[in-house]
Structures are given as structure tokens and as C-alpha cells.
Amino acid sequence: MADSMIVMKRVQKVIKRQAIIQDLHLAVEKSQVVALLGGNGAGKSTILRMLAGILHPNRGEITIGGRQWNMNRRAYAEQIGYMPDDFRFSPGLTARETLLFWAKLKGLSKEHVSEALVQVGLEHTGNKPVSSFSKGMRQRILFAQALLAHPPVVLMDEPTNGLDPYWMESFVRIVRQAASTGQTILFSTHQLQVAELLADRVVFLRNGAIALDGSAQQIRDMLGAGGLQDAVAAMYGISRTGKKESP
Ligand SMILES: Nc1ncnc2c1ncn2[C@@H]1O[C@H](COP(=O)(O)OP(=O)(O)OP(=O)(O)O)[C@@H](O)[C@H]1O
Numbered sequence: 001m002a003d004s005m006i007v008m009k010r011v012q013k014v015i016k017r018q019a020i021i022q023d024l025h026l027a028v029e030k031s032q033v034v035a036l037l038g039g040n041g042a043g044k045s046t047i048l049r050m051l052a053g054i055l056h057p058n059r060g061e062i063t064i065g066g067r068q069w070n071m072n073r074r075a076y077a078e079q080i081g082y083m084p085d086d087f088r089f090s091p092g093l094t095a096r097e098t099l100l101f102w103a104k105l106k107g108l109s110k111e112h113v114s115e116a117l118v119q120v121g122l123e124h125t126g127n128k129p130v131s132s133f134s135k136g137m138r139q140r141i142l143f144a145q146a147l148l149a150h151p152p153v154v155l156m157d158e159p160t161n162g163l164d165p166y167w168m169e170s171f172v173r174i175v176r177q178a179a180s181t182g183q184t185i186l187f188s189t190h191q192l193q194v195a196e197l198l199a200d201r202v203v204f205l206r207n208g209a210i211a212l213d214g215s216a217q218q219i220r221d222m223l224g225a226g227g228l229q230d231a232v233a234a235m236y237g238i239s240r241t242g243k244k245e246s247p
Contacts, residue, residue, distance in 0.1 A: 005030045005153060005184040006051065011060035013046055013208075020046050021208040024060070028186055028201075030152075033179050035195035036188040037232070038205035044188035045085055046208075048155050051186070052082040064153055081146035085157035085188075087138075089130040095141050096126040099148070106149045116144035119174060121167070135162035143171070147178065154178060156187035160194050172198050192228045202228070204235065211235065 004027035013021040021043050028034050036044045049055040050062060053069045053076060062069065069076045089098060099113040117126045120140040130138065139162050146154055154175075160168055175185055175198055189195055195202050196216045204212040212219060212235060216228050223231040 004028055005032075005065060006186065007061070007063040008047070008051070009061045009063075011050065011057045011062060013043075013050060013055065014058045015046075019208065021050070021057070024209065026203065026210065028184055030184050031179050031182050032201060033175060033185045033199050034187075034201045034203060035199035036186065036203050036205060037190070037192070037195055038211075039236075042205040043208040044205060045157050047205075048082070048157050048186070048188060051153075051155055052080060053077055054082075078149075079152045081148065081151040081154045083142045083146040083154075083156040083159055085161070087142055089138065089141075091131040092129065094127050094129055095122050095133070095137075098130055098141060099126075099144060102145045103148060108149055112148055116148055119147065120144045121170065136164055136167060139163060140167065143174075147174070150181075150183070152183060154183055154185045154187075156185070158189060159187055160189060160191055168194070192232060196228045204232070 006026070006028040008024050008026040011021055011024040012019060024047070026047075036047065038044055046055060050057055051064065053073065056069070064076060065079045067076045067079065090101075093101070096113060096117065099116055100110065103109070103113050114123070117123045120143055122137065122140055122144070125133075125137070130141065133141070139159065143156070143159055146156060160171055163171060172194070175187075179185055199216070201213070201215055202219060203210055212222075214222065219228065219231045223234045
């Protein structure tokens with residue numbers, strides 16, 4: 001655990017007097033691709049926001065690449081690319097201008113922006129205002145932004161929301177490529193097939209605590225089910241028809 005890329009130890013987060021995250025321990029190794037799963041309100045975004053340094057735990061310790069946010073915020077933040085689940089874009093800016101703004105904040109050149117636009121297939125639409133973009137196209141700008149500086153750790157909150165099947169496939173390819181070059185990836189999703197396809201490891205949250213943790217195969221073996229979908233249904237006591245089974 002000491003050498004893990006991401007370490008959360010005994011982390012607790014209280015919001016409006018409610019313990020949203022409770023005594024959480026999570027360690028993610030370098031180059032691992034980890035999917036965070038769990039129902040609405042399970043705490044996925046809260047965990048990602050704490051790791052990104054946007055929220056701070058009430059208790060416990062968070063370390064990324066051996067660094068802590070409160071010791072050196074800049075050094076901590078430089079290791080992270082963060083894709084939020086929702087973002088209010090500046091309506092007047094084009095996709096390229098939006099990325100140039102982020103690139104400037106990160107001390108990167110225009111070439112990085114051009115590369116990123118190609119990577120997410122927006123090279124021909126980069127000069128159009130973001131306000132004219134679909135949900136999926138906006139997601140691709142946010143994805144490009146998270147990858148801009150080739151950060152060691154990439155945190156993504158529901159990154160595949162709104163992606164069409166072609167871009168879903170490209171997303172999987174880009175993330176795999178990032179992991180193969182040593183980047184560590186943690187993302188939340190409600191799409192079990194994306195987790196199954198992409199993640200080395202799947203972490204299920206329930207009420208702000210880890211309910212299940214393992215590879216998709218380990219989870220299938222453990223719950224004796226055919227696919228992750230069945231395994232989750234078994235964990236939550238839901239029948240294949242989607243109805244809750246009697247206890
Ligand atoms: N600013 C806030 N004020 C009050 N409650 C909050 C706030 N932020 C988060 N919460 C609560 O914390 C819990 C966890 O929220 P979080 O957004 O982390 O869940 P999630 O797993 O990402 O959910 P979803 O799948 O719906 O996006 C929820 O009960 C939510 O209502």
C-alpha cells in the first residue's frame with residue numbers, strides 16, 4: 001500500500017452532518033484501471049472530488065504519487081487530470097479556445113491542444129463554439145482536458161455518459177493506451193459493460209463504503225454469476241427481471 005499511486009486511508013467525509021464516506025481504505029497501483037461502481041448517491045463523485053483536491057476529507061489521509069494535497073498543493077495537482085461529471089463551459093469559446101485556456105493554466109503549448117483535439121476526434125470542429133456541441137462532444141472536450149498534460153493519474157467522473165458506440169470504443173482504446181504507458185486511471189460509471197471491458201479492477205460502493213472489490217472475473221467467481229450484471233443483481237438482491245427478491 002505504501003508504494004501505491006493512489007492511497008486513501010481511513011477517509012471520512014461529512015456533508016451537512018451526514019457521513020457520506022465512511023472509513024474508506026483504497027489503494028490503486030500504478031497503471032491500474034479501476035472502475036468505481038455503485039447506485040445513485042453511493043459516494044463515487046465525492047471520492048473523485050476528494051482525490052482531485054476539490055473536497056477535503058474530515059478525517060483520514062489521501063496520498064497521490066506519495067504527495068499530500070495539504071503539503072504542496074501544486075505538486076499534488078500537477079499529477080492529476082480530472083474529468084468532472086458536469087461542467088459549465090464558457091458559452092462564447094470554441095473547443096480549441098477552451099482547451100487552450102486549460103493548456104495555459106498547465107503551462108502547455110498549442111501543440112498539446114492540437115494533439116488532444118485529434119485524439120478525441122474534434123480536429124475539424126475545434127473552431128466551433130462549445131455551445132453548439134452535443135453532450136457527447138462536450139464529454140470528449142473534458143476527456144481531452146483530463147489527458148492534456150499526460151498526468152500520472154487520471155480521474156474521471158462518468159466519462160462515457162453520452163458517448164456514441166464509436167466513441168465508446170475509442171474511449172476504451174485511449175484509456176488502455178494511457179494505462180500501457182504507465183498512467184493510473186480511476187473512473188466512475190453506471191455502465192457495467194464499460195467496467196467489464198476496461199477495468200482491471202472493479203470497486204462497488206454502497207452508502208459510502210466499499211461493498212465489493214476485485215477483478216470482474218473474481219467478482220463473477222465470488223458471486224457465482226454469469227456476468228457482472230448478474231453479479232451486481234445478486235449483490236443487491238435483484239432478480240433478472242429487475243424486481244427486488246423477497247429476503
Ligand atoms: N453538496 C452537497 N450537499 C448535500 N449532500 C451532498 C452534497 N454533495 C453530495 N451529497 C450527498 O452525498 C451522497 C453521495 O453523493 P455522490 O455525488 O458522491 O454520489 P454518486 O455515487 O456520485 O451518485 P450518482 O451516481 O448519482 O452520481 C449523496 O447522498 C448526495 O446527496
